[in-house]
Amino acid sequence: MDFKANKPIYLQIVDFCFRSILTGEWMKDERIPSVRELGTILQVNPNTAMRAFEYMQSENIIYSKRGMGYYVAENARDEIVKLQKEEFFNEVLPETFKAMNLLGISIDEIAERYKQLKK
Numbered sequence: 001m002d003f004k005a006n007k008p009i010y011l012q013i014v015d016f017c018f019r020s021i022l023t024g025e026w027m028k029d030e031r032i033p034s035v036r037e038l039g040t041i042l043q044v045n046p047n048t049a050m051r052a053f054e055y056m057q058s059e060n061i062i063y064s065k066r067g068m069g070y071y072v073a074e075n076a077r078d079e080i081v082k083l084q085k086e087e088f089f090n091e092v093l094p095e096t097f098k099a100m101n102l103l104g105i106s107i108d109e110i111a112e113r114y115k116q117l118k119k
Contacts, residue, residue, distance in 0.1 A: 009044060013052035016042065018080045021061070021072055028072050032062065035070075059083060 039046040
């Protein structure tokens, strides 16, 4: 995995896990790779992977079964969408609006491009 400098590595691991859930690679109530396994797969320190797991567990994306590992929570997809929408509106959209303003791009132009992409 190629890590970006502008976002903490553990959050990039979270993004990787979110994509795995959203794409259906990891299904609800299915066991996911262990902290060590994920650390090996992504070539990161297991402590960094553990930090990602702790974050996802605190957001009810995954849960642990003592001695058995971590599993995808029942409502993981809904929780991920909610978190990612919040991130989009708070971080991505303001930057997009700044760029639109600098470049003189109107909402109408964006709407037209959006319509073209949906075809």
